[in-house]
Each structure stands twice: as structure tokens, then as C-alpha cells.
Amino acid sequence: MVKEVQKRKINKEEEIHISSSDSSSGDEKELMLKNPLKWWSLQGKRNPTETKRITLPSTIKLIYVTLAFVPRLALYGLVFALGQCCRAVAKLFCSSVGAPHLANKRILYISDYMPPQVHGIALRVSQYTKYLRSNGHEVHVYTCCVESRARTSFDHPTLPFVANPFNSGNQISYTAGIKLAWALGAESWDIVHVFYPNALGLFVLPACRWRGIASYCSHHVAMDDYANRYLQIPGSPLLQRIMFLLYNFLYDACYRWPASYWGDVNASMTQTFVKRHLPLAAKYSHVATIGSGVDTQRFQRRIPTNPDLLWLWCDSQCASEREALCKRIGAPTNAIIWLMVQRLAPEKDIHIALDALASLAQQRKKMNKELDVWLVIAGDGPAREGLEKRAEQLFTNDKNAPGRVTFLGAVPNARLPSLYRAANVFLTCSRSETFGLTVTEALACGACVALPRCPVFDELYGHVLPESWRYDADDKCGGHLALIDAAQAAASIEASAWLEANPIDASWSAAAQDLDRQYDQAVKRGKTKYTSLRSYVQKRLIHLGRASLLLVAFYFVLSYYWRNIYCAAQCRIFLPSLPKPVRALCILTFIIALEWCHC
Known part of the structure; x- marks a missing residue:
């Protein structure tokens, strides 16, 4: 029997399929009235290829959060004022409050994302925290959740949160919490770093400005793209337009304007994203580029087999990694493997890679040749089921290209290096990235990449990687034909030789050191601005x-x-x-x- 695309197991809850057709609309309304929470949890499983629509329960949640936000904000303001009064009393009695500047810094991190959440921001925050603490700095992290085995006395998972409507596996905070309000009001900090997207800037940044504490705002997600993809109300364009305008107003009021006006530093991985996302930041604050990297001890193409021989290419281990991957996907060892590692969501445009592979299969079929390319997709998300169905329709009935697409599901970060080393080329079709951490990880492991042309990738890799590795995703043919040419160029022997001669050097330790220097500059500018x-x-x-x-x-x-x-x-x-x-x-x-x- 022809090998089909691998499918995930469907649990009992997923067997309840709510369709938007007329035949099931009555059942859907009945379920919505009887159990709205269960109805809301099933909305993301209707058709993952479509974007999630704004519905009644999400509106109720938005109203609840809004009503709960205002009184909580007032309460946390009182706690902050009480902390300030306690500091004032301590200073009156000649306490050690406001001690002289020390060699190390007290840094306050505020982020919705930390491991075990699977997100690029979570990995970034954990790595910054790790290396800054190793350099002697006291870094306190206020977040929604922290891994219990890795939690320290400086980690505070106390932020009130709700489930992320765009990614139910992650949490987002909507108020500061008593503990963070007290820490901002009563304790001494050299700098406060807010990782966006985050709804707490409306409270945290004015508090920092009041106290004269330097604030650093880093932006990591293009929320505009999410709004265009997810805020859809079919059959009512006027209501959709009103919802989009309301979303933009709330996003500007809670995110952009506080960061632009009250943040001392606004940073992102590229200057392009900061200027596009925060047009007012350059006028009222300092604009910087925050460093990024990978764990160089794991993501590397050369494996240290013998300390006396320094770094050698371990052919046997790399061959075993490739053999294991080929055996898992049912491909010969001489096959060309296209690899994608990302969250399976509509904004990632993974369908372009599927269309490209289907077009390549048709080209080989006309030449009476068998397709020698396999596409491996690692990751999970709301669009997985729809992508699996699309791949099944494209390749299951094609006798020339059976089983050419394999969905591995969520792969632990520790297993990604071997996956990168086993692939011939790494693909990405997303143009909504603010950096693309998986691209850097693939390059560090020796995998050549095929990238779409977009402002962020143009700034990061425009003068670094060969032009033939990049393609125009806005091509009239949908971009999949241009992707074929870029993937074939990146999978060539010449491309591997070029990357061997021009390795990508990016480490989290260097990124943390650069961030530490930016903190020093921000603190110095803050002292010059407020001290006199x-x-x-x-x-x-x-x-x-x-x-x-x-x-x-x-x-x-x-x-x-x-x-x-x-x-x-x-x-x-x-x-x-x-x-x-x-x-x-x-x-x-x-x-x-x-x-x-x-x-």
C-alpha cells in the first residue's frame, strides 16, 4: 500500500467536529449555549487552515479582562505608591536605600514567555537571563510560568494571565500583580526590561519614568500581521473593519504609545522592524538593535570528538543522524531533504512549500523521472490538520511521489541540531518574522537555507548569504516556482562548500554581552537625563x-x-x-x- 502522510492521533475531544455548514449550525448553537467554554476550546479545531474568527466567547473574555483591568490597575497603583512611601520613610531615617552603584546590576525582566512555553521569545529570555546571571548580575524575572526544575529565587511566575487566543499553548498577562507592583515601588533597580508583546507597559513604564529607572523595551512580534490573519468576520466587512480599528486603537494605547513615549530604549532584532512597527520611537526614545544567537555548544556542524584534535568533522555521527532521519521518513540515504522547523500557523505560509514540491513532482513526471526530494516539517500548531489534508491531496494519489511529506510534530529543542545536520536544505516561507531564530540555528549546523525576500531578511542576510538562496514569495505564480530554484541552489555542493568557508558565528554569550553594554548606556543616559x-x-x-x-x-x-x-x-x-x-x-x-x- 502506498505510504500516506503521517497523521497525529485524534483524541476523543477532537472527534466532536463543529462545522460552519447549515446542517450543523443548530448543534453548534446548542453547544455554545450549554457549554460556552467547551465550544470556545473547539473553535481552533474546525479547520486549522482557516484563520480563527472573533466569536461571542472571545468578546466576553475581552469585556471581562477590560472590566477587571481597570480596578486591578488602580489597586496596583496604590501598592506602588505604598512602596514609594516606605522608601521615603526609609530614606528619612538614613536607611541604606539608594546604595551607591555597584559593579553588578539589578535587572528586572518582565515577559509573558519563559520555558516551558515553546516560543522564540521564551528561549531568548531564558538565554539572556542565564548569561547575565553568570556574569554576576542579579536578574529577577516576572512571568506567567516557569519550569519548576529550573526555577530559582529570582524567578517570579506571579503575573495574572489568560490563554493566548492566537496560540492556546501560551499564556499572556493582562495585569501586573501585587508582587510586581511592590517590587517596582519599593525595591531598587538599575534597569527594567519589558519584552513585547506585553500588556504591562501601560503600568510599568510610567512607574519607571516616575522613579527615574532606565527602561528597555524589546519588540519581537509583528502583531499587525496577526491582526490581518486572525481578525476575520465573514459576511460582515463593516463589522470586521470596526473590529480591526478597535484592535489597532487598543494595541496603540497599551503597547506602542507607552513604549514610544515612556521607554528609554526601544529595540528589536532589526532596525527595519523598529522603524516600521514603532514610527514614533526614534523621536521620543533611543532606538537600538538587540543581539541574537544560538547555543553554540549544541548547534554546530563540527562535533568535538577528541580534545587533542580540536574540532573535526565527525562523518560517522553525521551519517548516522542522516540515516536515522531517512529511515524515519522512508527515504533513501541519497535523497534530498527539505526541512522546515516552525510553528504550523497561517502566517507562516507553509502551503507555498507544499505547492513547490508538488510542482517539482509534476516537472519530474514530465521528464519521466522520479522525485528525489522529501519535505520534512517539524512543529505543531493550529494549521497542522489542514496542511496534512493538503499534502495528502497533493501526493497520495501521485504514484511518482508517494509519501514525500512527513510531519514530525513538536520536536524538543535538544533534538533539533541532529535534524538540521541531517537535512540538505532548510526552508522558510514566512515573511512575518522579526528575526527567524531557526534560520540561524540551521546555518550554525551547516544546513544551507532558502529564504523569501522581505525587509527583515534583507537587512539580516542581504549582504551575507548568496543571492541565489533567496526567492520572491510575491511571484505571479505564487512564489512556489521561485522557491524551487532557491532550494535547488541551496542544496548544491557549491552551496555547502560556500557555507563551510563562510560559517555563521552567533552565540548567546556575545548577544548577552552586547545587551549588557546597551544596559550600561541606557543607565548612563537616564542618569544624565534625570539626576540633576x-x-x-x-x-x-x-x-x-x-x-x-x-x-x-x-x-x-x-x-x-x-x-x-x-x-x-x-x-x-x-x-x-x-x-x-x-x-x-x-x-x-x-x-x-x-x-x-x-x-
Whole structure:
């Protein structure tokens, strides 16, 4: 029997299929009324190739979050103010608050994403945290969840969150939480780093500006592309337009405007993305490029087999990795393997690769040749089921190209290096990337890549990689024919020799060091900007507060002593021959002397 495309197992919950057709619309409405939460959870399983539509439960969730957001924001503002009052009292009593600058920094990270969440931002935050802590800095991370086995006393998974409507496997925070509000108000920080997308900038950045703490905002996702893909209301273009305008307003009010106006530094992996995504950032803040990298101890094409021989190409291990992959997908060892590693979502445009492979199969069929290319897709997501059906329609009935597409599902990060080394070429069709971490990982493992032309990849690889490895995804034929040419060029022997002679060097340690330098510059700019006026006002307020406390203390002490001294003077117990005012003054002097000696 002809080998079919591998399919994932469908659990009992997935067997309930809700269709948008007229025949099942009544059942769908009945389920929505009886169990709206279950109905909402099943919406992403209707047809993963289509974008998720805004429906009644999502609107209810949005209203709930909005209603809960405002009072919680006010509560956290009170907690922040209480923390500031405690700091003021501590400074009045000459506490060590505001200690002199130390060699290491106290850094506050605020991010929705941390492992075990599978996301490029989660990996980035964890690597920055790892290397900055190894350099002696105190990095506190406030997030939604943290791996229990890797959690430290500096990790705080305390942010209130809801499920991400675009990716149900991840969580997004919508308010700061009591613990973060107290930390911002009462503790000392050198810099606060907010990883966007994040809804907490509306609270965190004004607090940092109030306290004069340097703030660093890094942007990692093009939310505009998500809105264009997911905010769809079929049959009502006017309502869809209104929802899109409302989404843009909320996104600007909670994300873009606070970061642009109150953030000291706005950064992303490319200058192109920052200028397009935050047009006002360059006017009101400093714009920078945040470093990226890979784990060079795992993602490498040369494997250290013998320390005395330095780095050698381990042919046997690489051959075994390729043999294992070929055996898994049912391909000969001399096959050409196209590899894709990404989340299976509509914005990734994976269908272009399927169309390209189908067109290549038709070309080989006309030449009476068998297709020698296999496409391997690693990853999971809402579009997987639709992509599997599409691949089955394209290749199952084609006797010239049976079983040419294999879906591996979610692959652990630790197993990705062997997957990259076993492939001939790495493909990506997404033009919504802000960096494309998997591209760097593939290049570090010695896999040549085929990339679409887009502003981000043009800035990153336009003058680095050969032009023949890139293709125009906006081609009139849909981009799949141009992808065939780029993939064949990247899979050639000349391409492997070029990459061997021009390796890509990108490590997280170097990226963390560069980020550390940017932190120092941001702190220095913040001191220059706020220190003069802030220190002058702060010193005057501290002196005024201390004087007020001393006056109040002296008033109560002297009132108490004067009442007792006056009574003693009237009884003529002490110094009977002296006038009453002189007796009172002498007794007061004696008591003050005793108190002074006691102190």
C-alpha cells in the first residue's frame, strides 16, 4: 500500500467536529449555549487552515479582562505608591536605600514567555537571563510560568494571565500583580526590561519614568500581521473593519504609545522592524538593535570528538543522524531533504512549500523521472490538520511521489541540531518574522537555507548569504516556482562548500554581552537625563521631611517634660529659693543632660 502522510492521533475531544455548514449550525448553537467554554476550546479545531474568527466567547473574555483591568490597575497603583512611601520613610531615617552603584546590576525582566512555553521569545529570555546571571548580575524575572526544575529565587511566575487566543499553548498577562507592583515601588533597580508583546507597559513604564529607572523595551512580534490573519468576520466587512480599528486603537494605547513615549530604549532584532512597527520611537526614545544567537555548544556542524584534535568533522555521527532521519521518513540515504522547523500557523505560509514540491513532482513526471526530494516539517500548531489534508491531496494519489511529506510534530529543542545536520536544505516561507531564530540555528549546523525576500531578511542576510538562496514569495505564480530554484541552489555542493568557508558565528554569550553594554548606556543616559533635577528635589524633600519629623518629636517631648517640670516647680521641691521660671529652666537642663548621657 502506498505510504500516506503521517497523521497525529485524534483524541476523543477532537472527534466532536463543529462545522460552519447549515446542517450543523443548530448543534453548534446548542453547544455554545450549554457549554460556552467547551465550544470556545473547539473553535481552533474546525479547520486549522482557516484563520480563527472573533466569536461571542472571545468578546466576553475581552469585556471581562477590560472590566477587571481597570480596578486591578488602580489597586496596583496604590501598592506602588505604598512602596514609594516606605522608601521615603526609609530614606528619612538614613536607611541604606539608594546604595551607591555597584559593579553588578539589578535587572528586572518582565515577559509573558519563559520555558516551558515553546516560543522564540521564551528561549531568548531564558538565554539572556542565564548569561547575565553568570556574569554576576542579579536578574529577577516576572512571568506567567516557569519550569519548576529550573526555577530559582529570582524567578517570579506571579503575573495574572489568560490563554493566548492566537496560540492556546501560551499564556499572556493582562495585569501586573501585587508582587510586581511592590517590587517596582519599593525595591531598587538599575534597569527594567519589558519584552513585547506585553500588556504591562501601560503600568510599568510610567512607574519607571516616575522613579527615574532606565527602561528597555524589546519588540519581537509583528502583531499587525496577526491582526490581518486572525481578525476575520465573514459576511460582515463593516463589522470586521470596526473590529480591526478597535484592535489597532487598543494595541496603540497599551503597547506602542507607552513604549514610544515612556521607554528609554526601544529595540528589536532589526532596525527595519523598529522603524516600521514603532514610527514614533526614534523621536521620543533611543532606538537600538538587540543581539541574537544560538547555543553554540549544541548547534554546530563540527562535533568535538577528541580534545587533542580540536574540532573535526565527525562523518560517522553525521551519517548516522542522516540515516536515522531517512529511515524515519522512508527515504533513501541519497535523497534530498527539505526541512522546515516552525510553528504550523497561517502566517507562516507553509502551503507555498507544499505547492513547490508538488510542482517539482509534476516537472519530474514530465521528464519521466522520479522525485528525489522529501519535505520534512517539524512543529505543531493550529494549521497542522489542514496542511496534512493538503499534502495528502497533493501526493497520495501521485504514484511518482508517494509519501514525500512527513510531519514530525513538536520536536524538543535538544533534538533539533541532529535534524538540521541531517537535512540538505532548510526552508522558510514566512515573511512575518522579526528575526527567524531557526534560520540561524540551521546555518550554525551547516544546513544551507532558502529564504523569501522581505525587509527583515534583507537587512539580516542581504549582504551575507548568496543571492541565489533567496526567492520572491510575491511571484505571479505564487512564489512556489521561485522557491524551487532557491532550494535547488541551496542544496548544491557549491552551496555547502560556500557555507563551510563562510560559517555563521552567533552565540548567546556575545548577544548577552552586547545587551549588557546597551544596559550600561541606557543607565548612563537616564542618569544624565534625570539626576540633576531629581537629586536636587530629592535632597530638599529629604531635608524637609527630616526637619518636620524632628520638630514633631521635639514638640511632644518638650510638652511632656514641661508639664512635669512646671508641676515640680510649683511644689518647690527642688531649688526652693529660686524664682519659678529659673527653677523650671534648671530642671529642664538637668533632664536634658540625663537624656543626652543616656543616649
